[in-house]
Amino acid sequence: MLKRVLVFFTAWMISTVALAATSPVDMLQGASNQMISALKQNQATIKSNPTLVENLARQILLPHMDVPTMARLALGRDAWSKATPAQQQQFTTQFTTLMIRTYSTALASYTNQTVQYNPVRGSYTNQVQVDSKILQQGGPAIPVSYKLVLRGNQWLVYDFSVDGISLVQSFRSQFAQALNQGGMPGLLSTLSAHNASKGK
Numbered sequence: 271m272l273k274r275v276l277v278f279f280t281a282w283m284i285s286t287v288a289l290a291a292t293s294p295v296d297m298l299q300g301a302s303n304q305m306i307s308a309l310k311q312n313q314a315t316i317k318s319n320p321t322l323v324e325n326l327a328r329q330i331l332l333p334h335m336d337v338p339t340m341a342r343l344a345l346g347r348d349a350w351s352k353a354t355p356a357q358q359q360q361f362t363t364q365f366t367t368l369m370i371r372t373y374s375t376a377l378a379s380y381t382n383q384t385v386q387y388n389p390v391r392g393s394y395t396n397q398v399q400v401d402s403k404i405l406q407q408g409g410p411a412i413p414v415s416y417k418l419v420l421r422g423n424q425w426l427v428y429d430f431s432v433d434g435i436s437l438v439q440s441f442r443s444q445f446a447q448a449l450n451q452g453g454m455p456g457l458l459s460t461l462s463a464h465n466a467s468k469g470k
Contacts, residue, residue, distance in 0.1 A: 293390070293425075294390065294398050294400050294416075294418045294425040295387050295388075295389060295390055295400055297425050298385075298387050298400055298402070298416065299387050304330055305326075305330050305331075308326050308330060309326070312326070316378050317378045320374055320378075323374040323378050324370055324371065324374045327370050327374055328370055331370075332366070332370070334424070334426060334427070335426055335427050335428070336419055336421065336426040336427065336428040337362065337365075337366055338362060339419070339428040340365070340428050340429065340438060341358075341361060341362040341365045341366070342358075343428070343429065343438045343442070344365060344438050344441040344442050344445060345361060345365075345442070345445060346442050346445070346446065346449075349445075349449055349454065352454070353454050357454050357458065360458055361454075361457070361458060361461070364458065364461035364462055364465055365441075365461070367465045368461060368464070368465060371465060371468045382407075383404050383405065383406045384404075384405045385402050385403070385404055385405070385414075386402060386403045386405055386411075387400060387401075387402040388400070388401045388402060395420075396419060396420040397417070397418070397419050397420070398417075398418050398425075399415055399416065399417050399418075400415070400416045400418065401413070401414075401415045401416075402414050402415070402416070412432060412433065413432070413433060413434075414430060414431065414432050415430060415431045416429075416430045417429040417430065445457055448460050448461075
């Protein structure tokens with residue numbers, strides 16, 4: 271199920287790279303060109319050069335996601351509060367690498383999906399949910415909901431759901447198994463080993 275969530279997140283990554291905007295919907299709707307342009311410019315080498323794809327994802331995607339909040343929520347309140355500051359930092363770093371490495375392969379296989387966003391209903395302050403649909407040729411529309419928070423003057427995504435399945439909660443379930451088996455040291459060791467093997 272997590273794999274399915276990640277696959278559909280790829281369409282969001284390509285079509286919704288956050289830029290400064292007056293509203294979260296404007297940000298999501300108007301931010302596709304940067305990633306699409308980067309992929310097209312590197313089309314000849316993007317599939318054969320995973321490092322290039324990863325670098326593009328880090329440059330274009332990460333600045334527009336609330337990664338610290340995502341990491342804290344994915345680990346879970348109890349595990350996060352019990353972790354030392356050094357463990358929290360190490361987990362955030364490994365969690366970031368896990369996301370980027372997972373998404374980079376899918377980024378190279380983008381097939382021109384488009385996203386249709388719904389206007390936000392009612393008023394909001396510094397947090398909002400934006401509902402949308404991923405439109406794909408030859409298949410049904412995929413409902414996706416984004417949770418965003420306003421940090422300064424920039425809207426950042428800290429979670430999203432595909433067909434009602436939260437990315438953060440999916441990661442949390444995955445990490446809970448490692449925590450139960452080896453605690454925080456075991457989880458960090460597992461993540462580090464996984465990321466190192468994927469980086470070769």
